Amino acid sequence: MQALTNKAQAVNRKPMTFWERLYLINIIKGMMITFSHMFKKQPTIRYPEEKREFSPVFRGLHVLNRDEEGRERCTACGLCAVACPAEAITMEAAERVEGEENLYREEKYAAKYEINMLRCIFCGLCEDACPKDAIYLSETFAPANFTRKGFIYGKPDLLIPNPKTEAEAFAEAKGVEA
């Protein structure tokens, strides 16, 4: 049979020589290996002070987007809920009334929008499905929680800060992408 790699080696069954049986040389060789590790770069990330950077394509916690004037983009069309393979998204639609034009971009908006983070598989299909660029996945992950209920994220948890009133928080939440 042809070998798949060139790493295969026949087992050496030769009896050990005197020097090999002494083991001292091998122990010293081993000690040299451990000694050389003293000068190697440590891959440790000292967590709370240092954080590992996520890859730019990381799919984390969802964010409900606003437009430049701070209006919610979501129209509660339900395409994200349909696209979701884990059925994690539910929403209730409502009609915009007179005087709410500065809050909602379109005539219809999501009165309730919930994502169950325990069901969510962070596939990003909701992001792809959304025709209004209203939902996208950010670069953080869902923090731990004490109850199952705590993992059902509602609109207050998901909505991005208003770019008009809280420009700094908006920029931070928006991140490098999107």
Add this chain to the structure above:
Amino acid sequence: MTILALDWALMIEKLIMIAIIVLASLGIALYTTFAERKVAAILQDRPGPSRAGPFGLLQPLADGLKLIMKEEIIPNAANKWLFILGPGLAMTASLMTCAVIPWGSAIDVFGRHIELQIADVNIGILYVFAVVSMGVYGIMIGGWASNNKFSLMSALRAASQAISYELAMGLALIALLMTTGSLSLKTIVEQQVSGNWWNIVYQPLGFLIFFITAMAECNRTPFDLPEAENELNFGYHQEYSSMKLGFYLFAEYINMIMSSAIMASMYFGGYDLPFFNEASVSPNIAAMIGVGTLLIKIVLFIFLFMWIRWTIPRFRYDQLMGLGWKTLIPLALFNMLVTGAVILANQ
């Protein structure tokens, strides 16, 4: 009133010295535990303890505090007296060794000539042997009093290991004593200080045997079968908690320091700093340099112990016994014969 005839100044001097040496070896042992964790970490590409204080330097204090605060548990089925005696004995035996180690030459303070050694006994090495053998009792009594089969098994292992390796250790030492002609550690060190080569030059094989057996006596890793975390569930101190456990762990590190000191004294010139003329500076400074030199040698030996521990795995029990009885003892006998022959030929 014969008691008043004692040299009280000498008594006080010795008491102060005992206090300093005991406290110093406790402090060094404290930081040896820290060094152990740091060395292990660095050899494995990790940073090691770094949270408590700058560079994690307060970690040993945190560990000690944790051990003291833990609940003291004495198992129901344990023999209470022996259970308490065990760790105490282990600790005492390991601290007693330091009595005969010459830490430096001598200093002159307040018009007194003070030898930097607690007791210059003319049978120093025999004393060390006797005390080291007592250390086994700490382990044996602790393991037996716990009334736990794993503890008992590891105590048995420890006892048989200690007996097997003490033989080879003694034989390796006899060869050394043949060349030095004295059992006093002070005399042995002074011979090396006064111009002669260090004893390692005359006894390389003897040193190797002594080093291996010392590692076995300290229950350090290739020979840590009495502890064998993954086979015997932590071994003889499995039932111990709080500071009694701390004493056992501490005794191990003190043993390590003491055997390093003895090896440095017997084979590596003790407080002798090579290529340095002690007469060129005042005796006090020379003595201090000597103490520093000995401490550096001890630290190097401790590093060697740790380096070996984090490099090679534990022996199997039959391999351990095979190495002790079939390799080290014949080798030590051979070393003794060769030394004797060379001495005879030079006469």
